[in-house]
Amino acid sequence: MGFLQSGEPERGDLIEISRKGYQHWAIYVGDGYVLHLVKICEFFVSFVCLATVKKEKLEDVANNDEYRINNRLDNQYEPRPIKDILQDAENLVGREFPYNVLSSNCEHFATLVRYGNPLSQQVQLFAVVFGILAMATYRKK
Numbered sequence: 001m002g003f004l005q006s007g008e009p010e011r012g013d014l015i016e017i018s019r020k021g022y023q024h025w026a027i028y029v030g031d032g033y034v035l036h037l038v039k040i041c042e043f044f045v046s047f048v049c050l051a052t053v054k055k056e057k058l059e060d061v062a063n064n065d066e067y068r069i070n071n072r073l074d075n076q077y078e079p080r081p082i083k084d085i086l087q088d089a090e091n092l093v094g095r096e097f098p099y100n101v102l103s104s105n106c107e108h109f110a111t112l113v114r115y116g117n118p119l120s121q122q123v124q125l126f127a128v129v130f131g132i133l134a135m136a137t138y139r140k141k
Contacts, residue, residue: 009058009069012085014110016070017062025110026061027089028069034058035089037109039099051099053092053109077115089113 009015009028017024026036033055041049058067071079079085092113098104108118 007069012079012082012114013069014071014114015058015067017065017067019065023107024061024065025107026058027085027110027113028058029055029086029089032057032059034061035093035113036061037097037099037106040096041099049099050096051104051106051109052096053089053094055090055093071114073111073115073119077117079114080116085113 011028011030013028015026015028015034017026024036026034028034034057035053035055037051038054039049039051097109104118105120107120111120112118
């Protein structure tokens, strides 16, 4: 499996869905379905709240947004065996977890299921950009 793929996803593939301002992540489990982490916050903007794991049709989750297969970390981490990915993913459906945009978001969930490591390049990129902006602001003073 490569970095970015087009075509039909295979079971265990990471699906990256382009939303306005961020990427939503899911894991493909077959027959057109994905599992993904969905925030269930009471407040519109919140860094810490609850999320639940849902199994839904990929076309419903993507809605009108573009999506692609993105197993970008395959060259750094070995994907877990497909049977383990699917078994663990299915066992998580309906469970609630703490959600934190910086430490336990949908990308962390998807990479944890695929690789056994909760990783988020979006958060890493945010941290780098924030650090650069902070340094630029500090230097101006």
